[in-house]
Amino acid sequence: MTSVTKGSALALGICVVLGLSALGYQLADAAVSVKAMERTVSVKGLSERDVDATTAAWPIRYQVAENDLDKLYLDVEKNQRMISVFLKKHGLSDDEISLAPPVIADAYANQWGDKSQIKFRYTGEGDVTVFTTKVDAVRKAMASLLELGKQGVVVSVTKEDIQRVFSYEDLSKIKPAMIEEATKNARAVAEKFAQDSNSKLGKIKSAQQGQFSINNRDDSTPHMKRVRVVTTVEYYLSD
Incomplete structure (x- = not known):
């Protein structure tokens, strides 16, 4: 093998090593970024209303x-x-x-x-x-x-x-407002958690609406109903 060929092979090897090192660094950096994006907090928000039976x-x-x-x-x-x-x-x-x-x-x-x-x-x-x-x-x-x-x-x-x-048969009338209220309550809890952990609250990763429940407010007034819903929201966190 000539000295020129040996030199070319050596240069190619060095380039490959440097390329792999750079790729490894980029991948590591990307992994850190992805991991950071996966920092989340899951919170629940409650909404309750007392309504008259219909x-x-x-x-x-x-x-x-x-x-x-x-x-x-x-x-x-x-x-x-x-x-x-x-x-x-x-x-x-x-x-x-x-x-x-x-x-x-x-x-x-x-x-x-x-x-x-x-x-x-x-x-x-x-x-x-x-x-x-x-x-x-x-x-x-x-x-x-x-x-x-x-x-x-x-x-x-x-x-x-x-x-x-x-x-109570008019759930459709109050359902949108109650979902909105429960979601706002969930966000307030998430913001407090982010503040206490020196983080910033990001976008919603997932949200799940619980089922609405309608029960007597108490045993003495069965004509009064308590409507209740709990939403579960997962937010991203960032530094």
């Missing part, structure tokens, strides 16, 4: 008992009529009131029972249900339910039944 679905359950089946059915009709009159008195209309067929039970049908201890052979149970947007009218009717008892209507209403009467 609809009421109220089943009024009545009970009757008789030894004569024909008389029992007459009592069922009487109860349905009295409950309907009671509801109309409080501003509800026929379109908002529905009558469900009663469930009739014959105590003698149980062959293992002691028939001598049975006071009433037949029992009946049925519902008169109100479905309306007149929430205030339903609340007033509920407060006057004793009127039916004084008229001889045996009404079965539990606390759990009342808790399920009212609902």
